[in-house]
Amino acid sequence: DAKTTQPPSMDCAEGRAANxxxxxxxxxxxxxxxxxxxxxxxxxxxxxHGLKNNETNEMASLIITEDRKSSTxxxxxxxxxxxxxxxxxxxxxxxxxxxxxxxSLTVIP
Amino acid sequence: xxxxxxxxxxxxxxxxxxxxIECRSLDFQATTMFWYRQFPKQSLMLMATSNEGSKATYxxxxxxxxxxxxxxxxxxxxxxxxxxxxxxxxxYICSARGPGSVDTSFFGPGTRLTVx
Numbered sequence: 201d202a203k204t205t206q207p208p209s210m211d212c213a214e215g216r217a218a219n220x221x222x223x224x225x226x227x228x229x230x231x232x233x234x235x236x237x238x239x240x241x242x243x244x245x246x247x248x249h250g251l252k253n254n255e256t257n258e259m260a261s262l263i264i265t266e267d268r269k270s271s272t273x274x275x276x277x278x279x280x281x282x283x284x285x286x287x288x289x290x291x292x293x294x295x296x297x298x299x300x301x302x303x304s305l306t307v308i309p
Numbered sequence: 310x311x312x313x314x315x316x317x318x319x320x321x322x323x324x325x326x327x328x329x330i331e332c333r334s335l336d337f338q339a340t341t342m343f344w345y346r347q348f349p350k351q352s353l354m355l356m357a358t359s360n361e362g363s364k365a366t367y368x369x370x371x372x373x374x375x376x377x378x379x380x381x382x383x384x385x386x387x388x389x390x391x392x393x394x395x396x397x398x399x400x401y402i403c404s405a406r407g408p409g410s411v412d413t414s415f416f417g418p419g420t421r422l423t424v425x
Contacts, residue, residue: 234413236416238353241400241419241421242418242419243313243315243402243404243416243417243418243419244353244402244404244416245416246415246416249412249413287352295341295343295358295406295414296343296355296358296414297343297353297355297414298355299345299352299353299354299355300352301352302352
């Protein structure tokens with residue numbers, strides 16, 4: 201699985217868009233980019249995943265660069281409940297994941 | 310999304326005893342489930358892959374005789390921590406691949422194990 205690099209922490213004002221970057225320069229052609237988040241003392245929650253096209257669902261948008269070496273998760277209107285640790289993971293199975301250290305996002309009122 | 314449950318949500322036990330943690334896929338069948346461990350302020354670490362009807366596959370460094378995994382049905386996997394010691398205190402989380410063609414996994418809420 202691809203090694204991913206994320207900033208350790210970020211702040212975002214409530215109501216604004218939160219843009220969380222992820223570097224995955226070693227990702228292989230058949231590996232998807234997955235995003236999960238973990239609120240304190242809970243299991244990770246699936247957000248979104250993509251291969252090379254941008255993706256959008258009811259939670260977020262995923263923008264993947266053309267060379268697939270990096271991606272950005274966008275929470276369009278952050279709320280206080282979006283405060284969590286966000287994990288970007290590269291995987292070609294969608295099953296087993298090797299988690300990195302993630303980004304701790306704090307949404308500020 | 311698909312729902313995965315764990316039981317118990319927390320457990321406290323004495324050193325030397327064994328503890329069983331259950332992971333269930335509530336509204337779908339999961340031929341493969343995964344077990345993770347998370348220490349405070351750290352990320353999740355994959356421990357093992359649990360396959361229905363066959364032996365589990367353990368990650369390097371995880372003692373298979375200490376962490377017994379049984380996947381007896383398509384909706385249930387169990388993790389038994391044998392002869393638990395305080396260093397086994399951790400947050401244990403399972404996941405299961407989503408139903409049908411969903412190419413991702415859904416996680417349970419986790420089980421907090423404290424060994425005294």
